[in-house]
Amino acid sequence: MSMIRVEQLHKHFHGVEVLKGIDLSVQKGTTTVIIGPSGSGKTTLLRCLNLLEIPSQGKLTLANTSISFTRKSKVSYSDLMSIRKQTGMVFQNYNLFPHLTAIENVMEGQVIVQKRTKSDARSLSLQLLDKVGLRDRADSYPHELSGGQQQRVGxxxxxxxxxxxxxxxxxxxxxxxxxxxxxxxxxxxxxxxGMTMVIVTHEMGFAREVADQVVFMDQGIVLEKGTPDQVFELSNNERTMQFLRKIQGGPRSTNFS
Known part of the structure; x- marks a missing residue:
């Protein structure tokens, strides 16, 4: 069952075509890792999936919400909110509220957007902070946390x-x-x-171990997609192989055991 389906998705910025007809399917409960050089359109594609960027053309289906885009049409507020309520975004630079503690950052959306009581929001937030190994830092402010801890709060x-x-x-x-x-x-x-995840990363060891699907992008198109073995070990695409040779010359290795 597809959780996400992208069909012929295009995105233009000031006359420059950044995404050039992307087709992609992400199955429910799977992890898709998007790799590729800087400027290939990876982040733009990710931001189009939750409509932080509005595609110029194409179709996006997320769970039971399907939206078609043209240059002349506008996305309705109800469609926009339907997509965003179904997606959670973890940013490169954490984007925590500096004046709120860790637990207050986790509670904020629950109280403001979902109208949960503060008591219920606090209870769930403690559970989630425990899940990411930070229950003991619940009352710490972002400046009191390391970058890794801030990202786990995110x-x-x-x-x-x-x-x-x-x-x-x-x-x-x-x-x-x-x-x-x-x-x-x-x-x-x-x-x-079994959380459905789409991840833009340069961590090739992580992609090999965790991904169900690896997507290689370059210059606004998907050049190759498949299992980690198909992309990392069996690829016959010269551009994919060139990229992997370059990035695997000095990646950070991470031991997950």
């Missing part, structure tokens, strides 16, 4: 709204190497639990 915050899909935009790229493993382990645990 994951808990995204999970708090019970999304159908979690979207990760290079969640470890701003972290010191020694902090990467804890964040990736949380993501690995979510994958094992």
């Amino acid at each position: 994951i808990a915050r995204a999970m708090a709204l019970h999304p159908q899909v979690l979207l990760f935009d290079e969640p470890t790229s701003a972290l010191d190497p020694e902090l990467v493993g804890d964040v990736l382990q949380v993501m690995k645990d979510l994958s094992a639990e």
